[in-house]
Amino acid sequence: MKYKSVFDIIGPVMVGPSSSHTAGAARIGRAARNLFGKEPTYAEIIFYGSFAKTYKGHGTDVAVVGGLLDYDTANEKIRHAIKIATDKGIKINFHEEDTAVDHPNTVRMKIGNASESMELVGISIGGGKVEITELNGFELHLSGNHPSILIMHNDRFGAIAAVTQVLAKHEINIGRMEVSRKDVGKEALMVIELDQNIEPFIEQELSSSNHILRVSKIVD
Structure with a gap:
């Protein structure tokens, strides 16, 4: 992967501890929120690879939920995102999968409400950068770095x-x-x-x- 500046390596302004496991996860969650167009009432979050092994210690779980709540990577509320979501009545379930994936930092999200749903796969590629690789069964290559x-x-x-x-x-x-x-x-x-x-x-x-x-x- 080519970096354009030192800030691509250091990562974004964020609630830590990890640019790939925390900031990247928050950006994937926020991308899912934007694409769904509204706050979901439920989310099934499946972690693969390194995400599955370390998501609790690295805050990947709170980060991805913070993204679903439309928090950016620097929002201190990310630390309490799961509690905030629960208090709002959003049902959150986390799962760990050992299925082989193309990238170690992979998450599949199934979100929705009573009338509609969406399924998305995202990867965190380092330095807080992400790609959305699947949406409702369509393969794609979408970075979260441009409108x-x-x-x-x-x-x-x-x-x-x-x-x-x-x-x-x-x-x-x-x-x-x-x-x-x-x-x-x-x-x-x-x-x-x-x-x-x-x-x-x-x-x-x-x-x-x-x-x-x-x-x-x-x-x-």
């Missing part, structure tokens, strides 16, 4: 063009984009990293485009 939008859509002619035209109209530049689908004509997913956050009215315009099912975003 991003994830667009679930029907696999139809013109769906991608409709999205890019809206972004171009509002002078929003695309840094990276990937599209995946489960099968021809079925649900598909656009993952778009942007140079800036989008305003709510642009998000609404994207949501009303042809064949768009849902728009989620991760803000910088």
